[in-house]
Amino acid sequence: MSTALSDIKRRIATTAQIKKVTGTLQKVAAAKLSQEQRRLANADAFSAQLQDLLGIAADALPRHPHPLLKPSCGDAIALFILGSDRGLCGSFNALLIKALPAFLAQHPDQTVHLMFRGKVTYNRALRLQFPSIESIDAIEGQAPRLMDAFLNGQFRAVYVMYWDFINRARQRIETRQLLPAVLKPADHSTRRGDAYCIEPSPQALIDSLLPEFISRQVYNAVHKSAAAEHAQRQAAMSRATENAGELLDTLRKQYSRLRQDSITTEMLEIVAGMYR
Secondary structure (H helix, E strand, O other): OHHHHHHHHHHHHHHHHHHHHHHHHHHHHHHHHEEEEEEEHHHHHHHHHHHHHHHHHHOOOOOOOOOHHHHOOOEEEEEEEEEOOOOOOOHHHEEEHHHHHHHHOOOOOOOOEEEOHHHHHHHHOOOOOOOOOOEEEOOOOOOHHHHHHHHHOOEEEEEEEEEEEEOEEEEEEEEEEEEOOOOOOOHHHHHOOOOOOOOOOOHHHHHHHHHHHHHHHHHHHHHHHHHHHHHHHHHHHHHHHHHHHHHHHHHHHHHHHHHHHHHHHHHHHHHHHHOO
């Protein structure tokens, strides 16, 4: 009986420690998520204005002659996968890997270079033996190199796969084309006049702002992915904390019952000894 009590007492201490750790991780993830949400609110507003400005300039041109707006002469395709360096975030990394075969099936006749940001996702891809993969430390500073590789014909197109953060309860995997860049038509509902006068020229404006637009696309994808990771980690740690609490209640009841049984047994032995 004493051995069983000791085992349960040890399990109670271990479970309580785990609950404390998961509770702390949940709070940290919630704080980081709030930071990312504030950052995304500003980034989305800036990107929308930049997109609309480029759309206005593009509408003023009969065609889009900029080389970043048309397919390159290359044959290969680059796909950036934004995973995480840490686990304990539910199915965040596993579902990214699960989405890869569908993308590869859409490009059966082309070489697809897979570039992973995130050690956990990269290691999963290594175990599954995906072809043409590499790991990168960060994608934020990759935009200029990507544009050079695209213009030099190394890649025909460049995509990024990431978790799109919608809200704390909802995220989805998104695959966005970075290059050739895709410009949406301008939002004419916000115009105050019939036309804009663009100086020095619409072409000069596109040449100046298009690289910044592509860099902002990368920036937004990185921080949406980070927000989704924190949201999923917060949810996973919340479930783990609840499960640990339920297990603690069960263990404490078992401990109390065994302790009562042990005391009752000892009392019966004492009483029985008195009548011998």
